[in-house]
Every structure is written in C-alpha cells, then in structure tokens.
Amino acid sequence: MSGTPSQRNIPFSRPEIGQAEIDEVIAVLRSGWLTTGPKAREFEASFADLLGGGVITAAVNSATAGLHLALEALGIGPGDEVIVPVYTFTATAAVVCYLGATPVFVDIEEDSLNLDPGLLERAITPRTKAIIPVHFAGFACRMDEIIAIARKNNLFVVEDAAHALPTRYKGRLVGSLDSDAAVFSFYANKTMTTGEGGMIATRNPDIAKRCKIMRLHGIDQAAFERYYERYRTQEKPPWFYQVVAPGFKYNMTDLAAAIGIHQLKKINDFRSAREAIAQRYMAAFADLPLILPKTCDGPDCQHAWHLYAVRLDGERTSLPRDRFIDLLRADGIGSSVHFIPMFLHPFWRETFSLKTEDFPVADKAFQGVVSLPLFSAMKEDEIEAVIATVRKVCGEHGK
Ligand SMILES: *Cc1c(COP(=O)(O)O)cnc(C)c1O
Numbered sequence: 001m002s003g004t005p006s007q008r009n010i011p012f013s014r015p016e017i018g019q020a021e022i023d024e025v026i027a028v029l030r031s032g033w034l035t036t037g038p039k040a041r042e043f044e045a046s047f048a049d050l051l052g053g054g055v056i057t058a059a060v061n062s063a064t065a066g067l068h069l070a071l072e073a074l075g076i077g078p079g080d081e082v083i084v085p086v087y088t089f090t091a092t093a094a095v096v097c098y099l100g101a102t103p104v105f106v107d108i109e110e111d112s113l114n115l116d117p118g119l120l121e122r123a124i125t126p127r128t129k130a131i132i133p134v135h136f137a138g139f140a141c142r143m144d145e146i147i148a149i150a151r152k153n154n155l156f157v158v159e160d161a162a163h164a165l166p167t168r169y170k171g172r173l174v175g176s177l178d179s180d181a182a183v184f185s186f187y188a189n190k191t192m193t194t195g196e197g198g199m200i201a202t203r204n205p206d207i208a209k210r211c212k213i214m215r216l217h218g219i220d221q222a223a224f225e226r227y228y229e230r231y232r233t234q235e236k237p238p239w240f241y242q243v244v245a246p247g248f249k250y251n252m253t254d255l256a257a258a259i260g261i262h263q264l265k266k267i268n269d270f271r272s273a274r275e276a277i278a279q280r281y282m283a284a285f286a287d288l289p290l291i292l293p294k295t296c297d298g299p300d301c302q303h304a305w306h307l308y309a310v311r312l313d314g315e316r317t318s319l320p321r322d323r324f325i326d327l328l329r330a331d332g333i334g335s336s337v338h339f340i341p342m343f344l345h346p347f348w349r350e351t352f353s354l355k356t357e358d359f360p361v362a363d364k365a366f367q368g369v370v371s372l373p374l375f376s377a378m379k380e381d382e383i384e385a386v387i388a389t390v391r392k393v394c395g396e397h398g399k
Contacts (some may be wrong), residue, residue, distance in 0.1 A: 006331030010385060013189035016270065016377040017259070024115035024258035024294055031254075036216070038076075039254035043261050047199050050166075050264065053176040055201045056208035059257060060215050061196035063162045063185030064091040065250035068098050070158045070181040070200055071130065073210035076101050080129040083155075085115040086342045086354070087362040088134045092160045093342060096132075104128070105342055105352065107359045112136060112294045113309070113369075116361070120395030130156040130180075137338070138191065138304025140169035140295055149180050156180045161201075165191050166267055175201040186256075189375075191270060191306050192263035194256035218247025245248030266376075273376040274305040281308055281372065284387040288394040291368070309338055311368035319397035321368055328370075331389040336371040 028039055036059075043058040050056070060066045076082060078100035084093045093103040106123050109116045113136045118133065131150055132143040141159075150157045161167070162185035164174040175182045181204070184190075186197035200211050213220060220242045252260075262338040263270075282292055291311040296303050312321055323335075328335050341362040343354035356363050373386055 008385060010373050010378075010382045011060060011332050011375075012334040012336045013371050013375045014189055014369060014377055015193045016266075016375070018192075018262060018266070020165040020262040020265075021259045024249065024262060025255055026043040028254045028258045034255055035253050036257075037254045038250040039261065040252050043252070043264070044199070046261060046264055047201070050267070051173055051175040051201055053172075053203065055176050055203055056205060058197045058200040058202075058208055058215065059252035059260075060200060060211075060250045061252050061256070062187070062250075063160070063183050064095060065215070065248065066183035066200040066211075067091065067095040067158065067160060069211040069214050069248070069250060070183055070202070070207065071095055071099055071101075072214055074130060074156045074158070074180060076129055076156075079127060079364040081125060082129060083115075083120065083123050083131045084342075085132075085134050085135070085136075085362075086359045087113055087339050087365065088160065088342070089162070089339060090342070090348070091162075091346065092134055093131055100126075101129070102171035105348075105354060105359070107361045108136075108365065110361050110365075112139050112141075113365055114139065115146070117142050117149060120146065120149045122174075124153050124155070128153065128155055130158055132158050132160050133179075133358040134160040134162070135174060137293060137307035137309055138163045138165075138167050139296075140164065140167050140174055140301070143169050143177050143179070158318035159183065161185075162187075162190065163306035165305040166271055166302065166305050168300065171300040176203075176300055179201040180204060181207055186260060186263070190386070191274075191304055192260070192267055193262040194252070194263070197252050197256045197260060213244060214247045214286040215250040216247060217249065218243050218245035220244055245271055253345055259329060264285075271302075271303075271304060273378075274374055276304065277374055277378055278303075278305050278308050279312075280383060281374075281387065284304065285310065285390060285394075288391065288393065289313045289319075289397075305374060307338055307371045308374040309369055309371045311365060312370070314344070314368060317394065317397050319394070324393060324397075327393045331385070331393075333386055333389050334373060337366075337369060338371050341366050347377045 080101040157179035159182035181202040186194040342348040
C-alpha cells in the first residue's frame with residue numbers, strides 16, 4: 001500500500017546499499033587497517049578496468065578534492081583563468097579559487113543545460129589555461145568541440161564528471177575521453193556512493209603521480225606501501241618518507257573504498273534501473289507543460305541519468321517553480337533544484353561582478369527547473385506516485 005499522501009515520503013534520492021557493502025565495511029573494521037590501503041587500491045584498479053583505455057585512477061575523499069588536485073597537477077595558479085559553466089555546483093568554480101586562479105563563467109545550451117561550446121572562443125583570453133566542462137545530469141557535453149577548441153588554444157580540459165558515471169560519449173565512457181582528467185563524485189546522492197568520495201581518471205602518468213603525492217601531504221609514497229611493501233623488501237626502513245610539496249589531506253579511506261568496490265560492480269544495473277524510470281517519466285509527462293530532459297539520439301550515447309530535471313514551460317503554464325515544489329512536497333514527494341546558477345550566489349556574483357543578463361539561458365532554465373526523484377532503489381508505488389502527482393499538479397495549472 002502506498003498510504004495516504006500525508007504519510008508518503010518519497011525522497012529526491014536514496015542510496016542503494018547492499019549486504020556486500022556492509023560485510024566489506026565490517027571486514028575492513030576488523031582488519032586493523034582503516035585508512036588508505038588495500039581496499040582503496042582495489043577500488044582504483046576496478047575503476048580503471050571499467051574505464052579501460054589505459055586510464056590511471058586516483059581515489060580521493062571527494063570530487064571537489066579531485067578537481068583541486070587535477071588543476072594543481074596541471075600547474076594552474078595565480079593569474080590564470082579557467083572557464084567553467086555558470087550553471088553548476090559551486091565546487092566546480094571554488095577549486096579554481098583554491099589555486100589563486102580566476103574562474104570565467106560561460107552560459108549553457110538550452111537543450112542539455114551543458115556548457116555551450118559556441119561561447120568558448122569569446123571567453124578565452126591570453127590568461128586562459130583550462131576549461132572544466134560539467135556533464136549535467138549525466139548527459140555528456142559536446143566533448144569533440146570542446147577538446148578541439150582547447151587544443152587550438154593550448155588549454156587543458158578537466159571534466160567535472162560528478163554526474164557522469166557511467167556516461168558514454170560517441171561510444172566511449174566519460175573518464176576515458178581525450179581530456180587531461182575527469183573527476184567523479186561518490187557523494188551520498190550520486191550514481192554510486194562511498195558516503196563521501198571521488199575518483200580522478202587520467203591517461204597522463206605525470207598528472208596521476210602528482211595527484212597521488214598531493215592527496216596525502218605531499219609525501220612521495222603512501223603509508224601502506226611504506227609499512228608493508230618496503231618492509232617486506234627491506235629496501236628502506238618502514239618509517240622513512242619524503243615530503244616533496246606542501247600537500248593536502250584528500251586520501252580515500254579503506255572504509256569508503258570498501259563500499260565503493262561493491263557499488264561499482266552494480267553501476268550498470270543502477271543505471272539501467274534509473275533509465276527505465278526516466279523513460280516512464282518521459283512517456284507519462286509528454287503531454288504536460290514541461291520541457292523534458294534531453295535524451296540520447298543513438299546507441300553511441302549513454303545517459304547516466306544521475307538527475308531527472310524537468311523545466312516548467314512558462315509558455316504553457318503559469319505555475320511558478322517554487323509553488324510546483326511545494327505542491328509536490330504536500331503530496332510527500334521530495335525534489336531538488338539543479339542548479340542555482342553562480343550569478344545568484346552572493347560570493348560569485350559580487351566577487352566576479354556577474355550579471356544575470358549575461359547568462360540568459362541559465363537564467364531561464366533556473367526559473368523553471370526541478371529535479372524529480374530518480375534513484376535505482378525506487379519502488380513501483382513510489383514511481384507511480386511521482387507520476388500521478390506531477391500529472392495532477394501540472395494538469396491543474398495549465399494555461
Ligand atoms: C556533487 C558535485 C560536485 C562535488 O562532489 P563532492 O564529491 O561532493 O565533492 C562537483 N560538481 C558537481 C557538478 C556536483 O554535482
């Protein structure tokens with residue numbers, strides 16, 4: 001029974017944690033080695049296997065940390081500019097500031113809500129060093145165009161792939177494309193989780209090496225290797241380490257990796273489950289005054305379906321977005337807004353003198369956008385309740 005609306009409580013997202021994750025975490029707790037060690041390495045190796053193409057992986061404690069490390073490894077610093085979409089989570093731009101560099105914001109495309117490659121050239125200056133495309137909701141950016149512009153202008157590309165596991169672009173998984181690095185998030189509501197966590201994927205061994213040093217205090221070898229491997233080979237005493245830079249504390253614990261190892265095995269099943277729900281939403285909402293998310297147009301494309309973000313179409317309904325969210329809430333249905341654009345946050349707006357009118361597409365998208373519940377463990381009655389409520393609320397507020 002789905003219960004009465006007042007009893008119902010469907011979250012916007014809920015992680016799917018199985019017995020295997022629980023058992024593995026308990027095994028780690030009992031093992032005596034809790035921080036970065038064999039589980040983190042196993043997780044990195046399975047992740048690299050999944051991506052293929054000779055990709056090297058580095059596990060970290062968040063995607064924010066991973067983006068920071070990747071930019072640091074590329075030498076981004078004071079005086080440099082990095083292009084980011086204005087329609088993203090604050091972390092995409094914050095990491096640029098961590099390094100003393102300046103984020104330069106560009107508007108997005110109307111259909112995918114991804115960075116508009118057509119706006120890149122005019123945002124590039126002699127100081128520009130990198131571009132950070134964000135694959136909104138798990139639908140890939142137009143990477144060929146972005147990478148071509150980057151190459152022509154001698155810029156790095158670091159993908160914010162927080163939504164993009166497993167996303168395919170022209171048949172290839174995001175993380176194995178021709179950018180300099182891609183960074184995934186395992187935050188609790190992402191397509192897989194380790195509670196908190198992230199993964200850097202790169203084909204460049206120098207970037208991987210620098211990220212691995214900087215994620216753990218700037219030390220040249222991880223503690224596990226120091227205590228176990230060198231001890232066994234007797235090459236150096238186990239207490240020996242060398243600091244080569246003032247590093248960060250961004251390493252992933254074995255406790256988190258224990259969850260990740262099992263979540264990763266289910267990543268394609270999770271995606272299929274979310275895609276099936278997204279398809280049902282598409283069919284059920286086709287006649288409503290909603291702009292539905294952009295979908296793949298061929299077998300080479302794969303949407304990760306991290307989010308199902310609809311937009312109220314102002315031409316066809318007078319229902320304001322905030323009221324829509326309240327009405328969903330009244331029926332026990334959670335939702336979220338992705339994203340509050342950077343120009344509406346005091347820090348970004350004031351520090352970088354952002355003007356709403358410079359970002360017309362992001363501004364319009366934000367006014368109507370709502371992310372509906374979409375997660376692999378959604379139950380049948382939950383899916384039906386979301387569909388029924390969205391249909392009811394939109395139906396009552398048509399123009
Ligand atoms: C979640 C998210 C991040 C940050 O991920 P963390 O793992 O929480 O640091 C970065 N960018 C985007 C687009 C995100 O959605």
